[in-house]
Amino acid sequence: MCARSPIVILLLAAAGLLFTGSVAAQLDDLSQYRNTNITAQLGPRPGFLTDQLADGDLKESLQSCRTRVFRKSKFSIGHRGACMQFPEHTLESYLAAARQGAGIIECDVTFTKDGELVCRHSQCDLHTTTDIVIRPDLNAKCTQPFQPATYDANGNLLTPASARCCTSDITLAEYRTLNGKMDAADTTATTPEAYLGGTAGWRTDLYAGPTSGTLMTHAESLALFRTLRVGLTPELKSPSVEMPFELHDGTLFTYDDYRQKLIDELKAGGIRPRDAWVQSFVYDDILYWINNEPEFGAQSVYLDDAGDPSQLPDAATLAGYKAAGINIVAPPLWALVTADGGQIVPSQYALDAKAAELDIITWTLERSGILADGDGGWYYQTVNDTLSTEGDMLRLVDVLARQVGVIGIFSDWPATVTFYANCMDL
Template sequence: MLKPIATLALGSLCAALPVLSQAEVINVQVGVRPYFLVDDMSPGPLKKRLSSLSCQEGPFHKTDFSIGHRGAALQFPEHTRESYEAAARMGAGIVECDVTFTKDKELVCRHAQNDLHTTTNILTLPELAAKCTTPFQPASFDAGGNLLSPAKAECRTSDITLAEFKMLRGKMDASNPRAKTPEEYQGGTASFRTDLYAGPSSGTLMTHKESIALFKKLGVKMTPELKSPAVAMPFDGFSQEQYAQKMIDEYKEAGVPASQVFAQSFNLGDVLYWVQNEPAFGAQAVYLDDADLTANPPIPVPTQAEMQSWVDQGVKIWAPPTWVLLAPNKAGTGFVPSKAAKAAKAVGLDLITWTLERSGILADGSGGFYYQSVENVLANKKNEGVALEALDVLGRQVGIRGIFSDWPGTVTYYANCMGL
C-alpha cells in the first residue's frame, strides 16, 4: 500500500479521484485545506496541537466522525459519483444520498425533488426541458438594463422517468438570475466553489440503488435522507409510508446491515415510521432539525420538553444545524456549548450536526446561516481557522458523534488528530 500523502496539492487530489477501488480508498488523503485552516487559526493550545508533527504527518484514517454532505460538494457537483468518491478519498466514514423519486416512482439521489434546474443540465436538453413543471423563462430588463424579473424555472425528478433522469449530468448547484437563455442560466456558481469538476465527462447522477452499491464498494456507511416531496402525496397511489418503506427496502435488498445505515428525515413522522415498522433501522434513524431564527417567520430551537417527547417516542439521534449547538462565550471571543446542546444531552439524545465548509469565506466576519448564533465570534476572529475552533467545541465539549461537511478532508484531519 502506498504511504498516505498528507500534503497532496488540492488540484492533484481532485484530479486523482474519478476511479477508485476499495484498496485506494484506504489510502486517505486530506489535501492541503486542513493545513491552510490550521495556519490561519488564532494562536493557542488548539492550534499548537493541530499543527504538531504527529497531526500533520498522519497517517490519516477513515472516520465516522466525518460525514460527506452530498459527497464533497464544496468542489464537486453534489450527489454525483465523483462527489461521493471524493468524500471517501478524504476519509468520510459516512456518505449521504438525499433520496427523492421520479415520475415512475424510482428512488434517486437529489437534494430536493425540485432542484434539477439548478443542479443538472436539464434546461439545455429541449426534449426534457419541455417536461419541467415550470419551463425556463428568461430574465426581463428595462431600457436601462435594470433587472425587472429574474430568470426562473422549476424542474422536478417527478417530471421525468428514471431513464430520462439518467440522461442528465450534474453541475454545481447554482443559477444565473440575469439569464436570457437556458445556457446562461447554468451559471451563477458561488465564488468560493468551482466549475472545474463539472464538465461534460463528469457529474454522473446516481440512483439510490447505485449509491448503495458504490458505498459498499468504497467501504463507507450510508446516511440517506428521505426528502420532502414537492408533489402532493400520495403521488399516483404512492404514499408517504410506501416512500419511506421503499428507501429501507433497497438497503435490505442489497444486504446492507441496519447498523451501516443512518436514515434521516426532517419529518418526524418518517422517523417514527422507521422506529415502529423497521426497528433495526429506526434504532439509529436521525431526526433532522431546520431551526432558523433568520427565517420569516423564525423557526425556533426546540425546548427540552420537546426533545424529551421525541425520546419518549423512540428517537435517539437529533441533527440540528451547527449554530443551534454553539453559543459565544461571555467575551465573544470563542465558542461554548449552547443551552440546546446541554438540553439534548440531558434527555439522552445523540447528536449529529450540519454543515461545515458550506459558508464560504469566514474571515470577513460573517458565516451566514450556519453561524447565526455566534456571528460576534467570527467578527472578532476574522480568520478562516475559526471553523476548526467551532469544530473543536462541537467535538470535545458538545460531544457530537459526527458532522456533515462539504469538504470532509477538514473533519478527517481534525478527527484523526484529536482521536475522535
C-alpha cells in the same frame, strides 16, 4: 472490483442495483478502496485552516499531527458528497468524499415519475443542479420550463430568469441522461446556457465538465458505499408533489410506499442497520421507521429545521423525543453553540439534548464561504461575533467534539473534519 458472474448480475438486476454506462465502468475501478484502512487524501486545506488559528493549545495539537497518516472516520460525514467543489450527489462527489476520509456519506432521496428513488437534495432542483434546461425535450417536461430574464429598454432587469424542474417530471431513463452541475443559476440569463452559470466565487466549476457529474440512483449509491466500505445516511426528502402521486403508468405511489421503499432498498442492497443512519426532517417519518423497521429506526436521525434560536425545541420536547424512541437528533451548527466573552461554548439546546441522553450529529461545515469577511452567515449565526479567521471553524469543531460531544459532523469538504478526527483520535 471482481468480475461479476451471470448469477450475480441477475441478483443485482433483481435488486435494482445493476449499474449502467459510466457508473458501472467507474465502479469496476474501485477495488483499491475496499480496504477498511483506506488512507485519506486531505490536501492542503486542513493545514491552511490550522495556520489560520490563533496561537494556542489547539493550534499546537493540530500542527503536531500534520505529517501522520490519515484514515477515514465516521465522525466525518460527506454532505451530498464533497459538494464544496464537486457537483452534489454525483459519483464524482461521493468518490471525493471517500478519498477525503468521510466514514459516512449522504444520499438525499427523492423519486422520479416512475417511482424510482434517486439522489437529489430536493425533488425540484434539477434546473439548478443539472443541465436539464439545455435539453429541449426534457426542459419541455419541466413543471415550469426555462423562462429567460426580461429587461426594459434601458437594460434594467424586469423579471429574473426562472425554471422549476423536478425528478417527478421525468422517468428514471430520462434522468440518467442528465449531467450534474454545481448547484447554482444565473437569474440574469436570457439563454438556457447562461442560466447554468451563477456558481459562487468560492466554489468552482472545475469538476463539473461534460464528462463528469454522473447522477446516481439511491440503489446505486448503496452499492457504491458498500464498495467503499463507508457508512451511509440517506435522507428522505419531503415530496414537492401531492401524495399519493400518480406514476407514469397510472398506479398510485403513496407516502408510506415512499418511506418504505427507502428501507426496502437498503435491505436489497445488503446494508446492515448498524451501517445506516436514515434521516428526515419529518417527525412522522422517524416514528414510521421506529415502529415498522425498528432495526433501522433505532439509528434513525431526526433533523431539526429551526431557522433561529427561538424555534429550537426545549428540554421537555427533547426528552419527549427520547421517550418516543428517537436516539439521534441533528440540528444545524449554530443550534449547539453560543458566544460567551468571545469564546464559543455549548448552547442550552446542546446541554438539554445531552441531558435527554440523545446523541447529536450536526450540519453543515464549510458551507458558508469566507468566514473572515465578517459574517459567517446562517450556519454560524449564534457565534458570528467570535469569528475572525478561516481557522476559527476548527475552534468550532473542537467545541462541538470535546464540549458538546457530537458523534458526527456533516461537511461540504470532509477533509477538514477527517483531519480533526484523526488528530484527536476520535
